[in-house]
Amino acid sequence: MHNGRYMNFSPKDASSLARDGMQALRSGDARLARESFDAIVSLGVDDASSCTGLAIACRRLEDGPASLAAIDRALAHEPRNLRALIVKGDLLDWLGDPRGASSHYMAAVTLARSAGQVPADLHPDLARAQAQCERIAGQIEERVRSRLAAQGMVEGRSGGRFLQSLDILFGRKRAYFQQPRYYYFPGLANIPFFDRADFPWLDQVEAATGEIRAELLEIMRQESAFKPYVQGDPRRPRKEQDGMLDNPDWSAFYLWKNGTAVGEHTVRAPATMAALAGAPLTQMANRSPSILFSQLRAGAHIPPHCGLVNSRLICHLPLIVPGKCAFRVGNEIREWEEGKAWVFDDSIEHEAWNRSEATRVILLFEIWRPELSTEERAFVTAMFEAIDACGGERPDWEI
Secondary structure, rough: OOOOOOOOHHHHHEEEEEHHHHHHHOOHHHHHHHHHHHHHHHHHOOOHHHHHHHHHHHHHHHHHHHHHHHHHHHHHOOOOHHHHHHHHHHHHHHHOOOHHHHHHHHHHHOOHHHHOOOOHHHHHHHHHEEEEEEEHHHHHHHHHHHHHHHHHOOOOOOOOHHHHHHHOOHHHHHHHHOOOOEEEOOOOOOOEEHHEEEEEEEHHHHHHHHHHHHHHHHOOOOOOOEOOOOOOOOOOOOOOOOOOOOOOOEEEEEEEOOEOOOHHOOOOOOHHHHHHOOOEEEEOOOHEEEEEEEEEEOEEEEEEEOOEEOOOEEEEEEEEOOOOEEEEEEOOEEEOOOOOEEEOOOOOOOEEEEEEEEEEEEEEEEEOOOOOOHHHHHHHHHHHHHHOOOOOOOOOOOO
């Protein structure tokens, strides 16, 4: 509602009214600002900017219903208007609706990220919106965890999967999924690290750690034995992989490679091959298994990446671990311990680093996913054999 000073204004005077309103807001005269913006609305020439100004003025005058009506009108004009979204977030927070406020703040922040460039004068408001999101999320999380504690939940001990879901819900972690770069087998659980107890045959592998390490140390006496793990193929376009292509910082000594035994290498590691006799190695002509000693030099970092298929799992047996060497799969970070094997899904994003001053070496080999039936394994094998028989490109199986 506007007073007499604006009774004789016409639609073409809207820009003058808008200037009056903005000046009044800047000078702290919320009542005059409201009159100016009200006049624009009454003339039927309002837009998102004038309605947002009206909402701000009404909020300063503590007229919640009028402010809410004005900001909703602004968003009806422009649903993706950043300033209007932030103002509505402020209003809902003031009115006692933190979840509604957070949704509008986050919408503004997300839109700003996708927009690339936003007006400089909006930067402080966007930073405040982000901070408000974090503040509100923290309050909600505190209430939720308090309620769950009363329900009997104990942090660090109760329901590991549920606790992970809370971390993802509140943005402390992100959800990682299988993203194989070549072949996806549907219906398999997204499990970064598998339960060691589900692979009792690993006992035999771990028991042979000393013998396997002795074979490795003898091989390492030959400095040229290890070759870069990621190697270029002159028959294929050169594909740089985050600095790892032909980089000796990450190198390998293969006992089996792409389904074929490297004869002169396997004879140097009979105890290693004997230890793997009970492992359910993937058997696929020209593709798998691959069994290798994987070396990571001091200071090296294997960047985040996903493997090519999710129909297999990767096993690590740590043999030389100088400390400060860690491995991440999805959200979970583990440090290698000599003689303690683990099994992980390399189709989920993973990375590794060696922050020590010495070399880290593990035994790496691939096995079938335990969920795949004998028939499914046979079909997957036949499928890849058919692809190879057609002369299709066989991508590097490991990277």
